Amino acid sequence: MTETLTGNTKVTRDDWLRAAMDALLSGGAERVKILTLAERLGVSRSSFYWYFHSRQDLMDALLDHWLATNTRLLVEAAKTDAPTITAAVCNVFACFIDPTQFDTQLDFAVRDWAKRTVKVHDVLMQSDDQRIAALTGMFTRYGYGAGESLIRARVLYYMQIGYNDADLHEPLAARMAAIPDYLLTFTGRVAPEAEIKAYRARMLQIMPRA
Numbered sequence: 740m741t742e743t744l745t746g747n748t749k750v751t752r753d754d755w756l757r758a759a760m761d762a763l764l765s766g767g768a769e770r771v772k773i774l775t776l777a778e779r780l781g782v783s784r785s786s787f788y789w790y791f792h793s794r795q796d797l798m799d800a801l802l803d804h805w806l807a808t809n810t811r812l813l814v815e816a817a818k819t820d821a822p823t824i825t826a827a828v829c830n831v832f833a834c835f836i837d838p839t840q841f842d843t844q845l846d847f848a849v850r851d852w853a854k855r856t857v858k859v860h861d862v863l864m865q866s867d868d869q870r871i872a873a874l875t876g877m878f879t880r881y882g883y884g885a886g887e888s889l890i891r892a893r894v895l896y897y898m899q900i901g902y903n904d905a906d907l908h909e910p911l912a913a914r915m916a917a918i919p920d921y922l923l924t925f926t927g928r929v930a931p932e933a934e935i936k937a938y939r940a941r942m943l944q945i946m947p948r949a
Contacts, residue, residue: 751790758776758780759797759800763852768848768856768859771794773794806862810866812841813840814869816840817874818877823930824881824883825922826934827880827881828926829922829930829938831877831899832921837945847903871889871892871896874892875892898925918939
């Protein structure tokens with residue numbers, strides 16, 4: 740990832756990936772073009788081939804990055820030990836909220852890309868299945884039946900994706916006030932007050948970075 744080119748070229752593989760990621764986020768997959776990226780980096784187009792075999796190789800690397808960050812970290816959050824199901828759901832909420840764990844803009848860029856590319860669509864479907872399976876397992880660990888666990892996982896996951904897509908700009912105070920009701924709705928259980936206070940404190944640490 741960090742090997743530097745020899746000669747006068749100073750960019751690394753990471754530089755190419757960052758430039759490609761910026762293009763993906765700002766204009767979609769169609770904007771990820773080798774010549775455009777080379778001009779942005781101030782290097783020759785041929786230097787691209789020190790690190791990638793083709794544009795497709797670069798696009799695959801972007802997709803791998805998305806899987807290794809958004810999907811992996813959300814799955815890990817769902818599997819994190821917690822004393823109650825409401826605390827477990829708080830871990831999932833925190834993952835979605837924290838941009839250092841879950842990049843919402845990247846997630847939507849990949850979803851848009853998937854509308855135009857069959858391979859990406861297939862990877863997206865597999866990723867969604869992995870995420871929902873992890874959330875289903877989370878509910879199952881706390882005593883919910885198999886069918887109920889799956890439906891609660893779907894409701895939690897698709898609500899969060901839809902919430903992000905709606906871009907509501909909900910005031911932080913309103914979001915915090917709604918936490919107990921969200922937890923009750925998603926789990927059917929009342930969260931302990933100490934748990935809610937701990938999560939609100941956690942949100943205050945995360946939200947300024949969001």
